[in-house]
Amino acid sequence: MPVDRRHPATARRRAAVLVAQAGPRLVRALRRQRVHLHWANMFGVMAFASIVVLTITGILLTFTYTPSSELVTYDGPYGPLVGTEVSKAFASTMEISFEQAGGMLVRQTHHWAGLLLPATMMMQILALFFTGGFRRPRRAGWLLLMLAFFAVLLAGWSGYALPDDMLSGTGLRIVEGVMLGIPVIGTWLVTLMFGSRFPGEIIENLYPVHVVIAPILVVALLVVRGVLGYRHGSPSPASTGAPIQATPGLRLWPDAALRAAGLTAITSGVLVLLGATSTISPIWAYGPTAAGDVGGGSQPDWYMGFLDGALRLVPAGWETEWFGWTWTFAILAPLAVIGIYFAVVIVYPFLESWITRDTLEHHVLERPRNVPVRTGIGVAGMLFYGILWAAGSTDIASTTFGISFELIVTALQVALIVGPPVAFDITRRICLGLQRKDREVLLHGHETGRIVRTPEGGYLEQHQPVAAAERALLAVTPDPITPASPGHDGRLTRRERLRGALAARFETGRVAFDPADDEQVPDQGRALVTAHDRTAD
Secondary structure (H helix, E strand, O other): OOOOOOOOHHHHHHHHHEEEHHHHHHHHHHHOOOOOOOOHHHHHHHHHHHHHHHHHHHHHHOOOOOOOOEEEOOOOOOOOOOOOOOOOOOHHHHHHHOOOHHHHHHHHHHHHHHHHHHHHHHHHHHHHHHOOOOOOHHHHHHHHHHHHHHHHHHHHHHHHHHHOOOHHHHHHHHHHHHHHOOOOOHHHHHHHHOOOOOOOOHHHHHHHHHHHHHHHHHHHHOOOHHHHHHHHHOEHHHHHOHHHHHHOOOHHHHHHHHHHHHHHHHHHHHHHHHHHHOOOOOOHHHHHHHOOOOOOOOOHHHHHHHHHHHHHOOOOOEEEEOOOOEHHHHHHHHHHHHHHHHHHHHHHHHHHHHHHHOOHHHHHOHHHOOOOHHHHHHHHHHHHHHHHHOOOHHHHHHHOOOOHHHHHHHHHHHHHHHHHHHHHHHHHHHHHHHHHHHHHHHHOEEEEEOOOOOOOOOEEEEEOOOOOHHHHHHHHOOOOOOOOOOOOOOOOOOHHHHHHHHHHHOHHHHHHHEEEEHHHOOOOOOEEEHHHHHOOO
């Protein structure tokens, strides 16, 4: 008698068999996947640990926190504030801190994890940039990581305002002023965010952003990035000096997974320890927010300091009236500069690929010294961001070190313009020097410090030959320069002429192979000659 496959019992048995088979298949797939060890991998694990801690502590905080701007009279255990009118958001945060068992630990651990997460993601971005980990086929992963980073900033900023204390209120007051400084749409943006006059309903509006929207965006973007990373595989570190096939790496399961689990436990433990021993965001010391008050020496969380610094470095009086609107360039200029900065960071993989016409897939990371222009751009960008970040604390620096506030601002303004180009040139020249050192090692081997006397009476230092693996690491052959070329109609467009000029500049200093030197030193490997040495500089 034939089996009825539509029978419920048969369907359940088939589903049970499929589920039972799915586990071993997944394990076998994870065992086949290989992960290459690289120091930057730990930042991804630390980011995962931060997300886990944020999720657990955030869920615990939601049971007590009240996202409401409605005013109540505080009657809690903190004496200096008894009888003060505060919002329900502030009162519930005080209840978590002083009345709920373990509430202070949970809240401070949540805050410390929120500070660590953007730092780990920023380190991942820098590691990918300097090693070329954003090249094909991982350009989509770069975009997803940048978008996840912005979502983390959104989550941190929205959570920073939820306690509704004087510090967060001052930050929101600055945000309101920035929005009002945007012509045409500024008033509409303020109404959309605050609902009415400051503070309006900002707590009620930011709460779903912090609790639902931003976390879902972060997790979704990182999950998609993880799936793409699993599909493309882990790139081989440049230190191996060998193709990816020669360095299989660790099995994803259980080797790499257990390593990641250990680092996750360590990171989580450190965050809990910080939450238990290090005070952060003492809202009882700041007091509740008030529409007419601003806290002196107010500082945002570190990851938002560059925005505050950008506003401080703009000279005063930059505004005019056009078409009946007031255009405050003291606000528009920083917004434009920051927007252009991050736009360049996002599209850089595509920009570099267009300049060099690189359409190949890359599965081995590059040494930063072997791409001096990219490394110089990265250091210049870091310095630019660092100056903006430092400018966010000009008032604190002035009072702490007894230096004139105007002097600090002027020095940072000059450094913002002069510093990045100087940093680019110095970094590029350092990379060229390291390349020349690699070339000498490849040609002559490592110095041993042993001096021998020749039969003719002279002295000669003995050198240790370079091993095959190190020779493969040092002997780098760059992609050839792709000059500007005319199109099908025989015309050289301005766009192509610009690309050719950028390509020639981008390749300056790249390592190149000289066959003549290879014939002279057959036992020591191929000689390296930089394009910088071949051209007048």
